[in-house]
Amino acid sequence: MTQYKEAHDLTMNLRGMNHPEVAGILHYIGGIHHKRGDYSDAMDCYQEAVRIYHSTLGPGHSAVAATLVCIGSIHYKKRNLDSAMMFYREAFRLNRDAYGLHHPDVAPTLKSIGTILTKKGEYDEAYDVFRDVLSIKCTLHGTDHPEVANAYKSLGNIHYKRSELADAERQYRHALNIYRRTKGEDHPDTVGARTSIEHIRYWMRERGSKQQGPPQDGGERTSGRGGTRTSDVQEV
Incomplete structure (x- = not known):
């Protein structure tokens, strides 16, 4: 976690706050929180990553799909099935259209x-x-x-x-x-x-x-x- 946070700060200083590399690091930090069961912190990281991806690559870019899946997974674990389905379907659409x-x-x-x-x-x-x-x-x-x-x-x-x-x-x-x-x-x-x-x-x-x-x-x-x-x- 410490190394990812250091990488996040360094990349922000070099690339600025809104850069796909920053979003990628936030995705991995969110993944660590996710595995620990810290769903609120994980969701914050994932949502910020999605925001950056959307603002830099556009909402239809496949790079955001993996993060959408992770958000869907948190909703699924919290038994929010309709919300989970929404994120899974969007991730599926992005990957299918891309690949x-x-x-x-x-x-x-x-x-x-x-x-x-x-x-x-x-x-x-x-x-x-x-x-x-x-x-x-x-x-x-x-x-x-x-x-x-x-x-x-x-x-x-x-x-x-x-x-x-x-x-x-x-x-x-x-x-x-x-x-x-x-x-x-x-x-x-x-x-x-x-x-x-x-x-x-x-x-x-x-x-x-x-x-x-x-x-x-x-x-x-x-x-x-x-x-x-x-x-x-x-x-x-």
Whole structure:
């Protein structure tokens, strides 16, 4: 932190207050506050960085996108989902317009948008978003990569929440097979995907129909064998 503050002061003296290099340093200082959980100080740094970027590079420049994502992340952690969505969507638009859809900076922000849509129960739009994430990941990494498995798992989560258990199992199996090949049987991601499939198959047997899903209240359920088990699959 001390070194960044010294760099900030030195750059301000050399470049002036309104310079993209000053904004970049403020972004990193904000990141340190962010990691420490000092969200108010982080937000002050991020907002000043955005102001400088806008005044020097213009509001449509892609350089501001990373800072907008960080602001969105703070809103997300504070459960301000609508505000987080606004910043994520703007960052996504800037990166997409600058680099195209199939770019490494686009997919993470798109995934954040899908996560918020899922939390808000807007499953149809979330599913479309995660399909785009899957397409981007396959283009960037090929079809046999852990990031691709993560995207399949996100699609499985949507099917699960819509009680489409057979479809959820199919997506989780895609993820499981990739995790097995790329991370091994004992990796936590592999174990998590396997556990999610076990939960789904349990509820298929319990309800006796693939069209009727598990309860969605987020609590514990009795297994029918004298114990309790949690039905919820692992979220990405």
